[in-house]
Amino acid sequence: MSDRDLPALWTHEPHEHLAFRPGDEVGRIETNSTPGFRGSKSDAPTLQTERNMRLASLQEMLYARCKSGDDNRSVLLILQGMDTAGKGGIVKHVVGAANPQGVRYTSFGKPTEEERAHHYLWRIRNALPPAGHIGVFDRSHYEDVLIVRVHNLVPPDVWGARYDEINAFERELVDAGTTLVKVAMFVSLAEQKERLAERLERPDKYWKYNPADVDERLLWPKYQEAYQAMLEKTSTDYAPWHIVPCDKKWYSRLAVTELLIEALKGLNMSWPPPDFDVEAEKKRLAEA
Numbered sequence: 001m002s003d004r005d006l007p008a009l010w011t012h013e014p015h016e017h018l019a020f021r022p023g024d025e026v027g028r029i030e031t032n033s034t035p036g037f038r039g040s041k042s043d044a045p046t047l048q049t050e051r052n053m054r055l056a057s058l059q060e061m062l063y064a065r066c067k068s069g070d071d072n073r074s075v076l077l078i079l080q081g082m083d084t085a086g087k088g089g090i091v092k093h094v095v096g097a098a099n100p101q102g103v104r105y106t107s108f109g110k111p112t113e114e115e116r117a118h119h120y121l122w123r124i125r126n127a128l129p130p131a132g133h134i135g136v137f138d139r140s141h142y143e144d145v146l147i148v149r150v151h152n153l154v155p156p157d158v159w160g161a162r163y164d165e166i167n168a169f170e171r172e173l174v175d176a177g178t179t180l181v182k183v184a185m186f187v188s189l190a191e192q193k194e195r196l197a198e199r200l201e202r203p204d205k206y207w208k209y210n211p212a213d214v215d216e217r218l219l220w221p222k223y224q225e226a227y228q229a230m231l232e233k234t235s236t237d238y239a240p241w242h243i244v245p246c247d248k249k250w251y252s253r254l255a256v257t258e259l260l261i262e263a264l265k266g267l268n269m270s271w272p273p274p275d276f277d278v279e280a281e282k283k284r285l286a287e288a
Contacts, residue, residue, distance in 0.1 A: 003054070003261075003265070008038070009037060009038050009039040009043060009047060010036055010037060010038065010258070011036050011037075011038060012036055013258075013262060014035075014036055014255055014258040014259060014262070015242060015258075015259060015262055016036070017035035017036030018035060018036070018242040018243055018244055018255060018259070019240055019241075019242055019243075020184070020231045020235045020240065020241040020242065020243050022232070024231070024243065025228065026186070026224045026227045026228045026231070027224055027228075029186045029243060029245060030245060031186050031187055031188040031191065031245045031246060031247045032188065032191075032245065032247040032248065033245045034245070034248060034251045035245065035255075037251060037254070037255075041248070041250050044250035044251070044253075044254060045250075047254060048093065048250070048253060048254060048257065051254070051257045051258065051261065052094070052097030052257065053097070054261055055094070055097055055098060055257055055260055055261050055264070056097050056098050056099065058261060058264035058265065058269070059098040059099065059102055059103075059134055059264065060098075060099060060102070061264075061269050061270075061271060062074075062075070062102065062132055062133075062134070062264060062267065062269060063099070063101070063102035063132045063133070064132075064271065064272055065132065065269060065271075065272050066130075066131045066132020066133075067132065068272035068275070070272045071131070071132065071269070071272075072131040072132075072177055073131065073132075073177040073178070073179070073267060074128075074129040074130065074131055074132065074133050074134070074135060074177065074178045074179070075129070075133075075134045075135070075178070075179045075181065075260070075263050075264060075267075076128070076129055076134075076135040076136075076137065076173070076178050076179070076180050076181065077095070077134065077135065077136045077137070077181045077183065077256075077260060078137045078140045078142070078180065078181065078182045078183065079091075079136070079137065079138055079139070079140075079183050079185060079256075080139060080140060080142050080146070080182070080183065080184050080185065080230075081183075081184065081185030081186065081187070081246065082185075082186075082187060082192065082216070082220075082223065083192070083196075083210070083213045083216065084187055084191075084192045084195040084196060084213075085185035085186065085187045085192075085246045086185060086187070086246045086249050086252055086253075087138050087139070087185060088138070089249055089252075089253060090183075090185075090252070090253060090256050091105060091136060091138060093253050094253050094256050094257050094260070095134065095136050095260075098134060102132060102133050102134060103133060103134050103135075103136065104127070104129045104130065104133050104134070104135045104136070105135075105136045105138070106127040106135070106136070106137055106138065107138040107139065108123070108124075108127075108137065108138065108139040108140060108143060109139070111123065120141065120144045120162070121141055121165070121169055124137075124140065124141045124169075128173070128178070129178070131177070134260070135178075141166055141169070142166070142230055142234075144159065144162055145159050145162050145163060145166070145226065145229070145230055145234075146223065146226045146227065146230060149222075149226045149229075150219055150222045150223055150226050163229075163230075163233040163234055166234055167233075167234055167236055167239075170234075170236070170238070170239040171236075171238060171239075173239075174238045174239060179263045179266065179267065180238075180239040181242070181259050181260060181263050182235075182239060182240065182241045182242060183241075183242050183244050183256055183259065184227065184230075184231060184241050184242065184243050184244065185244050185246045185252065186243065186244070186245060186246055187246040187247055188247055189217060189220060191246075191247045192217065193217075196209065196213055196214070231243075242255075242259055244256060
């Protein structure tokens, strides 16, 4: 499916519907909604396959331009959300469509002893995508104004100063040629409960279950406050947040796919030209 065909299923470019705007409230997000999408679940499998092909082509072009020395830009997808929001599914079903050679994936968990000995952005800088790559952060530096805030891991004046630090850091990344795609993924508590229950019913999902997830559910009001502050303080014109409802996995995957495609299209790329005489090489090859 070409980009020209998309209006049949999307009312506008997805980022117009998903962008966080001043006044938006986390507590009023309709997690079961499909903003801007005219289609239905039955359209998703075919559309996902077609759009994954478009994403893969653009990612290859970005990688090729870097390898040819024509481009040093990169894209960084930041996935931030509560457990079961579907971050892993995005990595598997969306990013997984791209050539892994041009992808750098990092999942940020509890900081290691080495990481705790450094500034909280140290481990983030070490995981940034090289030129020509798509980077993926499964959780990110935003943990340091979310879980850190909710669990009082550092004093308020410490995490409170991090919003401006993060904005300055992201400004630095953008100025250096990295396009940021920041996705805040929201799932309802009811849907989260169903997904956690499924993990307890399936032996092949036990490894994904963490008893601490139940404790985190009880802190949802505090997380709402933390997410609200994160969105309000760190959604900038150069690195805006996008809010993706995630009760319907098929929709969230399509939405993130389109956000990535839009970001790559925004680079206005073309295939790098050859640095050799094509016709001469055809002749040489025919005679070899």
